[in-house]
Amino acid sequence: MKDTYRFQVNLSGMINILANHLYSNPRVYLRELLQNAVDAVTARNELEEGYQGQITVELSGMGSTATMTMEDNGIGLNEEEVHQFLAMIGQSSKRGGEDFISRETSFIGRFGIGLLSCFMVSDEIVMITQSAKGGPALEWRGQPDGTYTIRKLENALSPGTKVYLRCKPGSEIYFGEQNLAKWLYDYGALLPYPISLHSGSSSRKINGTRPVWIAYPELARDRKEEVLHLGEQLLGERFHDFIPLHTASGRTGGIAYILPQAVNLNAKKTHRVYLKHMLVSEKAENILPDWAFFVKCIVWTDELQPTASREHFYENEKLEEVREELGEAIRSELMRMADYDQSRLRQIIGQHALSIKALAVEDENFYRMIYRWLPFESTFGRKELGELLKERSTIFYTLTLDEYRQITHVAAAQFMLVVNGGYIYDSELLALLPQICPEAESKRLQPEDISFSFTDITADERRQYYENTRTADAALQRFRCQIQLKRFKPSELPALYTLSKESADLRSLEAAKEVSTDALSSVLNSLGSSFQAAAYSTLYFNLDNPVVARVFSGDPAMLPAAVEMLYVNALMMGHYPMSRQELAVLNEGIIRFIEWGYAAGNTQDGGNGQ
Numbered sequence: 258m259k260d261t262y263r264f265q266v267n268l269s270g271m272i273n274i275l276a277n278h279l280y281s282n283p284r285v286y287l288r289e290l291l292q293n294a295v296d297a298v299t300a301r302n303e304l305e306e307g308y309q310g311q312i313t314v315e316l317s318g319m320g321s322t323a324t325m326t327m328e329d330n331g332i333g334l335n336e337e338e339v340h341q342f343l344a345m346i347g348q349s350s351k352r353g354g355e356d357f358i359s360r361e362t363s364f365i366g367r368f369g370i371g372l373l374s375c376f377m378v379s380d381e382i383v384m385i386t387q388s389a390k391g392g393p394a395l396e397w398r399g400q401p402d403g404t405y406t407i408r409k410l411e412n413a414l415s416p417g418t419k420v421y422l423r424c425k426p427g428s429e430i431y432f433g434e435q436n437l438a439k440w441l442y443d444y445g446a447l448l449p450y451p452i453s454l455h456s457g458s459s460s461r462k463i464n465g466t467r468p469v470w471i472a473y474p475e476l477a478r479d480r481k482e483e484v485l486h487l488g489e490q491l492l493g494e495r496f497h498d499f500i501p502l503h504t505a506s507g508r509t510g511g512i513a514y515i516l517p518q519a520v521n522l523n524a525k526k527t528h529r530v531y532l533k534h535m536l537v538s539e540k541a542e543n544i545l546p547d548w549a550f551f552v553k554c555i556v557w558t559d560e561l562q563p564t565a566s567r568e569h570f571y572e573n574e575k576l577e578e579v580r581e582e583l584g585e586a587i588r589s590e591l592m593r594m595a596d597y598d599q600s601r602l603r604q605i606i607g608q609h610a611l612s613i614k615a616l617a618v619e620d621e622n623f624y625r626m627i628y629r630w631l632p633f634e635s636t637f638g639r640k641e642l643g644e645l646l647k648e649r650s651t652i653f654y655t656l657t658l659d660e661y662r663q664i665t666h667v668a669a670a671q672f673m674l675v676v677n678g679g680y681i682y683d684s685e686l687l688a689l690l691p692q693i694c695p696e697a698e699s700k701r702l703q704p705e706d707i708s709f710s711f712t713d714i715t716a717d718e719r720r721q722y723y724e725n726t727r728t729a730d731a732a733l734q735r736f737r738c739q740i741q742l743k744r745f746k747p748s749e750l751p752a753l754y755t756l757s758k759e760s761a762d763l764r765s766l767e768a769a770k771e772v773s774t775d776a777l778s779s780v781l782n783s784l785g786s787s788f789q790a791a792a793y794s795t796l797y798f799n800l801d802n803p804v805v806a807r808v809f810s811g812d813p814a815m816l817p818a819a820v821e822m823l824y825v826n827a828l829m830m831g832h833y834p835m836s837r838q839e840l841a842v843l844n845e846g847i848i849r850f851i852e853w854g855y856a857a858g859n860t861q862d863g864g865n866g867q
């Protein structure tokens with residue numbers, strides 16, 4: 258014989274789980290109560306069309322004696338419903354069928370656990386309710402130990418429900434008048450029913466009339482001040498510009514406020530999302546595409562599915578669709594600006610170039626529309642791409658910031674336009690440029706390419722400097738660097754160090770070897786030997802530079818040391834990390850030149866004294 262038993266729920270354990278693992282903050286009890294009140298009015302509306310809902314919150318007493326009540330004139334509950342919905346955890350009147358996650362209703366609640374959140378701030382939940390379908394008024398008292406009582410009241414009341422909560426020790430802040438006013442506004446600012454808060458002799462309306470543009474976001478364009486004001490109220494920040502958002506179905510809408518200052522790519526996105534007009538999430542991250550980090554949005558929707566904590570949405574196809582459509586609304590507004598409102602677009606790009614570039618990399622059509630205004634750092638200064646293309650139809654760009662630094666002086670002195678492609682998205686965008694603008698060409702420039710513009714020395718000069726050039730070459734042999742004597746601008750630059758791709762790889766290998774273990778070193782060694790043959794760097798000496806001219810025509814005994822010093826100097830100018838050997842050259846060289854300087858000074862002093 259088998260015995261069948263029923264699961265028992267340990268309610269206080271369950272409350273513990275909700276408080277610690279589901280809800281982010283005890284103040285959500287207010288959201289759950291408000292949401293139940295709204296749902297109750299919605300249900301009543303289904304019985305009596307056009308019914309005017311109303312929600313009243315009252316606060317009495319202070320600190321640990323505070324009691325708050327929330328009253329609605331919604332559908333109420335009869336005795337059977339109280340047993341079924343209030344007392345059965347996980348049972349909700351707001352859904353039906355098995356597949357309750359995807360089933361749509363006009364209600365916000367669906368899980369049948371929200372009311373339990375009140376136990377986070379109160380040791381008892383008292384509910385007085387009168388069903389609109391008739392029957393006696395009831396008083397229900399629920400305790401966190403899982404027991405409850407029901408009492409029939411003698412007189413019938415007008416339909417609706419009033420919930421009483423008495424502050425439990427330690428929860429005083431959740432019953433403070435200012436806090437209640439603020440949180441009720443946070444959660445309920447966009448609700449279609451009036452909410453009021455009464456405390457002692459003070460009474461205040463929490464939400465005003467709902468703006469028409471909530472239903473028709475396009476109308477927001479003609480009510481700029483009102484929209485900016487709401488943004489300030491809800492997001493706590495004064496904005497100057499915004500883009501209305503809506504999806505084709507009209508079931509999700511919103512306002513994307515343009516952030517007044519540039520933001521970090523990884524900054525937390527804090528969009529506010531309202532589900533059926535109630536605040537669900539203050540930090541929804543996945544409601545907009547990743548590139549849209551230059552806006553902060555309020556979004557209202559009735560088509561997304563909240564999780565049980567109601568603080569996030571299910572990452573499902575619908576959410577993906579909504580995210581794409583909202584992104585499209587922003588994108589098409591920017592494209593519209595490119596045609597009709599260029600100064601506004603320029604201002605946005607000026608402040609949020611990174612975000613706009615992120616979108617341009619993803620979307621060629623968008624890039625085509627707005628490329629003219631994208632700013633880049635170049636040897637002609639920080640300029641918009643359109644301006645740069647007026648100067649030169651071929652844009653040379655470097656792949657990294659280091660490469661740019663290495664050649665920027667020389668390129669600038671030769672009036673060569675080189676764009677720094679080292680910042681995020683820039684080289685990708687420049688590589689794509691010919692695709693979106695056929696008149697333009699773009700070419701990746703490597704430091705060694707720049708030497709093509711240098712002037713050769715004459716045959717006479719070659720003969721004249723032959724011996725010294727060989728000595729200098731020999732001095733740099735151990736660094737696998739060969740030298741070339743040229744003339745180039747700027748003449749203040751004595752030497753330019755350039756690396757072929759192979760020697761760049763070898764340099765990084767050697768740097769890695771200096772800090773690696775023995776085992777790794779042997780792997781790196783064998784790798785290194787395959788590069789060695791091709792890996793030669795070049796140090797171009799500038800004969801237009803007076804110091805270089807002097808070094809090459811001066812005392813051959815001092816030449817190797819001077820060449821080595823110019824070599825390490827060129828490395829530093831090019832922001833190359835230096836090996837231990839090169840640092841040693843620098844240190845020894847400084848000491849040696851100081852000694853020589855003093856020795857030369859002494860000789861002069863001696864000469865003067867005689």
Ligand SMILES: Nc1ncnc2c1ncn2[C@@H]1O[C@H](COP(=O)(O)OP(=O)(O)OP(=O)(O)O)[C@@H](O)[C@H]1O
Binds near residue numbers: 332348349
């Ligand atoms: N103010 C109210 N008026 C009428 N019925 C109510 C009210 N508050 C709660 N109820 C009833 O109690 C049930 C349980 O409420 P609870 O808040 O725990 O869950 P829910 O709103 O159904 O779902 P969720 O957990 O998603 O909030 C509701 O389904 C509803 O039937």
